[in-house]
Amino acid sequence: MVREDLTAFPLVEALQSWAIIVGVLAGISLVLALLAALISTGGAGFNRAVGAILDAFVDVLKTSPGRVWALAMLTFKESARRKALLVFVIFGVLFMFAGWFLTSSDMRPDLQITVYVSFVLTTIGYLIVPLALLLACWGIPEDIRRRSMHTVVTKPVRRSEIVLGRVIGLTGILTLVLLIMGGVGYVWIVRQIPASQQAELVSRVPIYGMINFYNAQNEPVDKGVNVGDVWTYRSYVQGASKAHALFTFEGVTPGVLVDPDGAGGDAEPVLQLESNFEAFRTYKGDMTRGVLVQYTYVNPANPNIRVTDPNPFPIEEFQKNIHNVPQELTAYDVETGQAKTYNLLEDLVAKTATVELPDQYDLTKSSTHSLTNGLQIEVSCLDQGQYLGIAQPDLFIRTPDSPFAVSYFKAIFGLWLMVGLIVTIGVTASCFVKGPVATFLTFALLVVGYFGVEFMQGLLTDYVQGDDGYGGGPIENVVRIFQHMNPTTDFQPSIGVTIMEYIDKAFLGFLWVVSHVIPNLTDYDLAKYPAHGFDIDWSRALLPAVATTFGFLIPCMIIGHLGLRFRELEAK
Structure with a gap:
């Protein structure tokens, strides 16, 4: 890493x-x-x-x-x-x-x-x-x-x-x-x-994003929960709560999509997310799998358009975790229960957007960012009593590899x-x-x-x-x-x-x-x-x-x- x-x-x-x-x-x-x-x-x-x-x-x-x-x-x-x-x-x-x-x-x-x-x-x-x-x-x-x-x-x-x-x-x-x-x-x-x-x-070509942390009350904080780790490289997100890390990416175009098979087949290109998160367990839990992570994709121009990934995945620590996001995503309305299909590039990626993000070092201030082809991803932990360690380089969009x-x-x-x-x-x-x-x-x-x-x-x-x-x-x-x-x-x-x-x-x-x-x-x-x-x-x-x-x-x-x-x- x-x-x-x-x-x-x-x-x-x-x-x-x-x-x-x-x-x-x-x-x-x-x-x-x-x-x-x-x-x-x-x-x-x-x-x-x-x-x-x-x-x-x-x-x-x-x-x-x-x-x-x-x-x-x-x-x-x-x-x-x-x-x-x-x-x-x-x-x-x-x-x-x-x-x-x-x-x-x-x-x-x-x-x-x-x-x-x-x-x-x-x-x-x-x-x-x-x-x-x-x-x-x-x-x-x-x-x-x-x-x-x-x-x-x-x-x-x-x-x-x-x-x-x-x-x-x-x-x-x-x-x-x-x-x-x-x-x-x-x-x-x-x-x-x-x-x-x-x-x-290979040579992976990453697209990194800006990171902001939110606590269990969904309020912006300068960093996540302090779990007592002397190494402050990562901040920790509380599991089974509204706490999450918000990554803001730009430059998400059709050119960054990759072949999921990696062999030039006929499969539809996907948005490939690679992560290297770290888990902190307050109790052992299920030791046969890693802590569950879930992504939520948000349109930065219209935050009401948000799709929760239906496939949460367990992290594997100290190695690459690759998650392929298809171009067609289905979300269910919380009130009506009706399903709606969203296109990743057309509905969730904003061609142009202006977002205000809280300053990580002074939460009383906010900074305005103009995004081109922007996408926001919320990263949350699903396991009760567990914490997910996240740093800015831990999640990136993996574009087509270079030799x-x-x-x-x-x-x-x-x-x-x-x-x-x-x-x-x-x-x-x-x-x-x-x-x-x-x-x-x-x-x-x-x-x-x-x-x-x-x-x-x-x-x-x-x-x-x-x-x-x-x-x-x-x-x-x-x-x-x-x-x-x-x-x-x-x-x-x-x-x-x-x-x-x-x-x-x-x-x-x-x-x-x-x-x-x-x-x-x-x-x-x-x-x-x-x-x-x-x-x-x-x-x-x-x-x-x-x-x-x-x-x-x-x-x-x-x-x-x-x-x-x-x-x-x-x-x-």
Whole structure:
């Protein structure tokens, strides 16, 4: 089961934040550089520094694609001569014996596929990252040590072209390595899966919906019943009551219907709902079956048109629960008992609808949503004394599946973006320092970017927005320590307190900017999607990785160019 943030990546907000961060850091760096030149050598040094910076940007504008390509090809050939392709030996040895230890006849087919795909993509990542790190961080320092860099810069080649050519060349050789390993891994996965289980090797394309919870009195609540589970991922709906979870979908068109047989037969296409709910039992009950779940389909434009699914089903925990909804549904009038037939797409799906849904975090407010081809589904539990655990990704409309190769190679593309980021940062670091230091610096950024950057950025964002609870910035905390004040005590309003708050906001804002210099490497962790049989969505998964890589590319190219331009290339 893939647990993910279902919000689309806010590209416009990301571009605005990127512009602010780059602008602030560039402005601070420029001011510090000019001040250092002015203090060290006076007005003449200041003028030389301004001239050197202007010349550097002129170099960038006069970059020649031909020379960049020539340097890229030279880097490609040098990397091949450094036996970079020997990584295939390790890769081959791992795959020769992997089948012995990963195959299990007792495992469900979907879990077996998860093991195979996770192993392949994780192995490729563990092999390609150290290779990219070493090639990127040791190339330029080694050329400077051997004085071959001096031979290059004496030719009509600009420093910006050296940096850009190095990045393109290293990315090229690593792309070749990645494609070969990815292709071999795909063939290995397909050959490991028996023919009888090949149908499980797909990429599901889900349509997720918005979720709202309602209690036993049919009143909106921010979350379901608290059953004492320390993991708050799911909220629980009380059984045999009016309590339910309301899912609001849009984009329900004839194109999302699937063949129930999955073999292109003559059966009428159905709306396929897949769920992964969890049951919480207050007593054992009937242990031979799961807790009963029932769907009710509601037209969002006219809530009076509602059809209760006549086929409730028991959930099977920790595996897929697929429920096919036919296009023709029959409902019985509660008062008259007369049967009426509804067409799913014509009667229950609203072509256009405007719905007001309660805000999950503030029930006194509501938000208006305009739906196109919308459908609402109420999920309720039928068993008395039992509870149904539901989270937003637990129910989705399963549209026609994509080939497994689509999701798999999207994950390979994500690894390629990560390789490009590592090469960019490594080459930039090597323009300033020697190989070991550049390697350590880049590796430290990778470790923090994978394990700690989300926590750090979230903490600083809360401080900047004033959502940190008690306490404030560093100046406020120092004052509280000296005055023996606890964090719950408020300061008396004064000019000094106002100045202190402004200084803290400026300091924390600067820390927020600095924290975003570290890339968020969790954006590249895409192996979970093909491993669990899901397609990789562009707006939620791939776009953040693309934005992160290209967001670092432009500033790093400029920084690397300036570092190489002002570095002494004759020093060993």
